[in-house]
Amino acid sequence: MELSNVTKKYRSNLVLNQVNFMLDSNVTGLIGKNGAGKTTMMKIMCNIIPNYSGDVSVDNQATVGYLIEEPKYYKNRSGLYNIKYFTNINGTAYDKQYINSLLEDLGMSGYVNKKMKTYSMGMKQKLGLVIALARKPDYLILDEPTNGMDPDGSIEVLRIIRDLARSQNMKVLISSHKLEDIEAVSDDIVFIDKGVLSNKENIAELSTQSTLSLVFDIKDIELAKQIIKEIDSQAKIDETIISTRQVNKLQDILKALSVDGVYPVDINKHKQSVKDYYFSQMKDGEK
CATH class of the missing domain: 3.40.50.300 (P-loop containing nucleotide triphosphate hydrolases)
Incomplete structure (x- = not known):
C-alpha cells in the first residue's frame, strides 16, 4: 500500500x-x-x-x-x-x-x-x-x-x-x-x-544511536556550550545538560573543556528510545 x-x-x-x-x-x-x-x-x-x-x-x-x-x-x-x-x-x-x-x-x-x-x-x-x-x-x-x-x-x-x-x-x-x-x-x-x-x-538502528549527556554546574554552562558546539554543532542544550550523539568524541570534548578549566559534574550514556526520538522530533518542529 x-x-x-x-x-x-x-x-x-x-x-x-x-x-x-x-x-x-x-x-x-x-x-x-x-x-x-x-x-x-x-x-x-x-x-x-x-x-x-x-x-x-x-x-x-x-x-x-x-x-x-x-x-x-x-x-x-x-x-x-x-x-x-x-x-x-x-x-x-x-x-x-x-x-x-x-x-x-x-x-x-x-x-x-x-x-x-x-x-x-x-x-x-x-x-x-x-x-x-x-x-x-x-x-x-x-x-x-x-x-x-x-x-x-x-x-x-x-x-x-x-x-x-x-x-x-x-x-x-x-x-x-x-x-x-x-x-x-x-x-x-x-x-x-x-x-x-x-x-x-x-x-x-535507532536503538544503536547512543547519546551522551554532560551535566554542568550552572556557572559553567555557557562556556561549556560554546566549547561543545565547536565540536558538535548539533548538540542539544537543556538548562544545565548538554547532549551529543558524538559519543566517539568524548575524550576530545573533555580535553577541550579542560583547557578552560571546565569539567562536567556528571556524564551519562543512553541508547535512543522511541520516546527520545519522539521528543527530539517535537523539539525540531518547534524551531
Whole structure:
C-alpha cells in the first residue's frame, strides 16, 4: 500500500500535507501528538474518508482490515453475533476455527456469548481486533488498539499483532500514544506533525544511536556550550545538560573543556528510545 502526495483539507484547515508513505514493513508505528493527522491518514488508507488529493494504491486483490474507531456494535446482542454480522457485511467467510483461535489468544472465549453492553472498553477493542483480523487481511490499520486495556491485555494484544504480522506476512500500521507499545511491536516508525510525515526510521538502528549527556554546574554552562558546539554543532542544550550523539568524541570534548578549566559534574550514556526520538522530533518542529 502506497500513499503519493496525499493532501487533505477540512475547509481552510490543512490536515495532511503531501504525504508520501509506503506500508512495506511487517509493523510500522505511526506517532505524533493529538491533531497531527494520524487518524485522518489512517482513514484515508482504509477508504473511509473521501475528497482528498493525491493517490492511494493497493496491490491487486489485497485486503485491508482496520480498527480505527469503535465499530457500531449491536449492544443488546452477543459478541459472537457481532463478529458474524460484521464479517458477513465485509464479505468475509466465517472461519470458525480461526475466529475461535483469536478469541482464545485474546482471552475472550468466556465472554463471546455475553451481550456487548456488558463489555468493558478493552473488551470491545479486542472484539474489534478479531473482526479486523477475520478476513486475514494483507494490510492491517490499527489506531490505538490497546486503548482501555490493562498492561497484561496490552502485552498480549501486541504479541498477537506481532506474531500474525510475521506468520501471515501481513503489513501493519499502528498508532498509539503509548510509545512503549510502539517500540515493543514495531519494526519501523514514522512521525507526523501538522500533517507532514517524516522519513521512516528503523527501530533497531535507532536503538544503536547512543547519546551522551554532560551535566554542568550552572556557572559553567555557557562556556561549556560554546566549547561543545565547536565540536558538535548539533548538540542539544537543556538548562544545565548538554547532549551529543558524538559519543566517539568524548575524550576530545573533555580535553577541550579542560583547557578552560571546565569539567562536567556528571556524564551519562543512553541508547535512543522511541520516546527520545519522539521528543527530539517535537523539539525540531518547534524551531
